[in-house]
Amino acid sequence: MAMTPGTLITVAPTGAELAKSDFPHLPTTLDELVETATSCERAGASMIHLHIRDADHRPTLDASYLKAAVQALREQTSLVIQLSTGGSVHDPLDQRLTVLDAEPDACSLTCGTTNFGDDVFLNPYGFMSDLYVQAQEREVVPEFELFDLGHVASLARLIDAHGLPFGGKVHVDFVTGVPGGMPGTPAALLAGVAMLPTEVTSWAATGIGRSHLPIVATALAAGGHLRVGMEDNVVFARGVPVEHNSQLVERAATLAELMQRPAMSTDAARAVLGVKDRRRA
Numbered sequence: 001m002a003m004t005p006g007t008l009i010t011v012a013p014t015g016a017e018l019a020k021s022d023f024p025h026l027p028t029t030l031d032e033l034v035e036t037a038t039s040c041e042r043a044g045a046s047m048i049h050l051h052i053r054d055a056d057h058r059p060t061l062d063a064s065y066l067k068a069a070v071q072a073l074r075e076q077t078s079l080v081i082q083l084s085t086g087g088s089v090h091d092p093l094d095q096r097l098t099v100l101d102a103e104p105d106a107c108s109l110t111c112g113t114t115n116f117g118d119d120v121f122l123n124p125y126g127f128m129s130d131l132y133v134q135a136q137e138r139e140v141v142p143e144f145e146l147f148d149l150g151h152v153a154s155l156a157r158l159i160d161a162h163g164l165p166f167g168g169k170v171h172v173d174f175v176t177g178v179p180g181g182m183p184g185t186p187a188a189l190l191a192g193v194a195m196l197p198t199e200v201t202s203w204a205a206t207g208i209g210r211s212h213l214p215i216v217a218t219a220l221a222a223g224g225h226l227r228v229g230m231e232d233n234v235v236f237a238r239g240v241p242v243e244h245n246s247q248l249v250e251r252a253a254t255l256a257e258l259m260q261r262p263a264m265s266t267d268a269a270r271a272v273l274g275v276k277d278r279r280r281a
């Protein structure tokens with residue numbers, strides 16, 4: 001895998017786990033999402049990983065909410081729009097497949113079931129396989145979410161079974177530090193990177209909670225890309241809560257610049273990921 005000169009920064013602004021009542025700065029309305037997306041793009045993000053909330057700020061997979069968000073972000077930003085198919089741990093598998101109906105540029109595809117705190121994040125092979133094939137058919141680029149080393153092996157199984165994803169690239173994201181998944185340590189991340197199948201063309205990483213900064217630093221040093229955002233981390237520094245997702249993007253972009261791998265443009269990210277340009281469709 002060639003070392004990419006720039007850094008693809010993904011912002012994951014909301015997630016499905018935190019309550020708006022506990023974290024009032026969490027962007028949950030469409031207006032807040034658009035404002036967040038535009039300031040994060042300005043700060044250096046080139047992709048957004050989206051979980052959508054309903055009028056009560058609760059996670060939803062309702063098609064009308066998803067379509068409205070995709071349309072608004074496509075009109076008002078040039079970010080690559082990646083919808084979560086992971087949803088919340090309570091979402092049924094069949095509903096998670098319907099996320100593709102909103103015609104995102106990209107979607108997450110988690111490569112295996114994992115313990116998720118006290119819950120279980122379910123991703124049986126049949127579901128992964130159906131999502132893989134449906135994403136190929138609909139020309140949506142999957143980002144393979146790897147929560148554990150076993151997920152790397154399952155990714156290889158998917159590629160062997162179905163060939164390359166739409167666009168011909170294979171981009172993965174290590175989600176480290178989830179209680180029940182791989183730890184958010186440099187050693188665990190580098191073990192995962194060493195196991196990646198040869199078809200993988202780019203990788204990113206995120207660290208949940210306090211593993212955030214060590215994983216950013218490790219990924220930058222090892223040629224990886226970054227995911228940051230309140231979905232994964234709401235503490236900017238000891239005793240300092242995150243008040244806006246753009247703070248995390250800005251710091252990641254500064255570190256990337258210092259490492260001589262500056263934040264890449266949205267056009268460059270589109271090329272790295274092999275996404276279809278739907279902006280003028």
Ligand code: KMH
Nearest residue numbers: 016084085086087089108
């Ligand atoms: N909310 C987690 C249960 C994804 O977006 O695909 C799953 C998750 C992964 O966040």
Ligand code: ZN
Nearest residue numbers: 015084086231
């Ligand atoms: Zn997510």
